[in-house]
Amino acid sequence: MALSGPGTVPALAQELVSPAPNAAAEFQLGLPQSGILTIQPDRLFSxxxxxxxxxxxxxxxxxVLTAENRRIEAELRAEELELTERRSDMAPDAFRALADAFDQKVQETRRRQDQKLREINxxxxDARREFITASLPVLQQIMRETGAGAILDHASVFLSADAAxxxxxxxxxxxxxxGDGATVEESER
Incomplete structure (x- = not known):
């Protein structure tokens, strides 16, 4: 393409500053037009x-776990009191065997309840990962509509416009x- 001749430079300049007809149609009013967007992942989820x-x-x-823990704690406390009351009537070796068995029961109960807490956590x-995976198409659509090349975690950005x-x-x-995702989770089960 030759750049000489009358009207050539203004026409080329016009092409460089004017968006292509289809590019303008891709952008929507009210959306930030930025190469980089930010998002607050914790807020997005919560x-x-x-x-x-x-x-x-x-x-x-x-x-449910807290109520179960309180019930178990009350049962163990009652069992411990009973064992303590029986101590004076028992031979030391017999008491030691019962005390050791009780201690083992307490430790095993604690392990089970801790495992239940880990499962809840x-x-x-798992729900956060599922949410992010299910949200990706929506976020990708926003990127296309805004012309963005990236969405960054807002917390890792030093400075940005609120509009981003x-x-x-x-x-x-x-x-x-x-929606609330209940149908997404049910369909995966």
Whole structure:
């Protein structure tokens, strides 16, 4: 392409500064037009319908475990008091055997209850991974609409315009697509 001749430079300059007709149609009003967007992942999850449902489920499981722990603790305390009362009527070796068995029971109970707590915590971690995976198409669509090449964690960005943060926009769109996610989780079971 030759750059000489009348009107050539202005026409070339016009091509460089004017977006292609289809490119303008891809962008939507109200969306940030930025090469880099930011998102607050914790807020994205916790304020979404999906995250709120998961939080309610985890709280319910935690409440059940707490009630179970209190019941077990009361039972063990009663058993310990009974064992202590029987001590004066028992031979030292017999008492030691019962005390050791009781201690083993307490340790095993503690291990079981700790395992249940780890499982509840794992539920939360699994749900976050599932949420991010299910949210990716929505986030990718926002990237296409804004012309962004990346979405960064807001916490790792030193300085950005508030308009570059798409957390609220993403929550609304993800809620519209996933809802509370109960049907997504049920279909995977």
């Amino acid at each position: 304020e979404s319908a999906f995250g709120k449902r998961v939080e309610r489920e985890i709280e319910a499981e935690g409440a 794992q539920m939360g971690e 943060d798409i957390t609220s926009l993403a929550i609304g769109r993800i809620d519209a697509v996933l």
